[in-house]
Amino acid sequence: MAENSVAIIPGSFDPLTNGHVDVIQRALRIFDTVIVSVLSNSSKDCLFSVEERLRLIRDSFREEQSRVQVKTFTGLLADFARREGARVIVRGLRAVSDYDYEVQMALMNRSLNDELETVFLVTRKRNSFISSSLVKQVAALGGDVSSMVPPLVGQALQSRFDKEKKK
Ligand code: PNS
Numbered sequence: 001m002a003e004n005s006v007a008i009i010p011g012s013f014d015p016l017t018n019g020h021v022d023v024i025q026r027a028l029r030i031f032d033t034v035i036v037s038v039l040s041n042s043s044k045d046c047l048f049s050v051e052e053r054l055r056l057i058r059d060s061f062r063e064e065q066s067r068v069q070v071k072t073f074t075g076l077l078a079d080f081a082r083r084e085g086a087r088v089i090v091r092g093l094r095a096v097s098d099y100d101y102e103v104q105m106a107l108m109n110r111s112l113n114d115e116l117e118t119v120f121l122v123t124r125k126r127n128s129f130i131s132s133s134l135v136k137q138v139a140a141l142g143g144d145v146s147s148m149v150p151p152l153v154g155q156a157l158q159s160r161f162d163k164e165k166k167k
Helices: 018-030 050-060 077-084 096-112 132-140 151-166
Strands: 006-011 033-039 068-073 088-093 117-122
Touching: 006 018, 006 077, 018 033, 018 088, 018 117, 033 050, 033 077, 050 068, 050 151, 068 077, 077 096, 088 096, 096 117, 132 151
Parallel strands: 006 033, 006 088, 033 068, 088 117
Antiparallel strands: none
């Protein structure tokens, strides 16, 4: 492995889940630095603002802050990776249903930036059913998501939906 290897872990992270945390932690075993890269996309309907998502990720990885950078990006991921000097994108694979979309993205990113490789890490079985969208749905309906997200994210979801109930 080259010295100071850098990998980008991109996503919407709306919000960070234990599935993301697992992929980030396992990427840290392979790469020196990971850049958790939050897509800032005004057209996508997100529950949390980019600033809130960045803060939740930073606070959840406070103890690893020397190796986990948390940044936002707009535009093409392939261009962002070039600007950051990263040649590897890490994505988590939960199930076969993720495969087609993920391979399509990997091929598209490589066609846009020939130096870019995508590495897939298969999530732990216990996280394989967790997605940000399902977590939001369950939390909005009052379900317990405490085993699916970091504690800070659980608190943020609770206060967001408590506020909405009071409206
Ligand atoms: O967590 P998500 O929503 O599955 O992440 C998707 C993400 C952010 C990785 C993807 O939408 C992305 O890279 N968007 C940036 C725009 C881009 O580069 N598109 C072309 C390559 S597919």
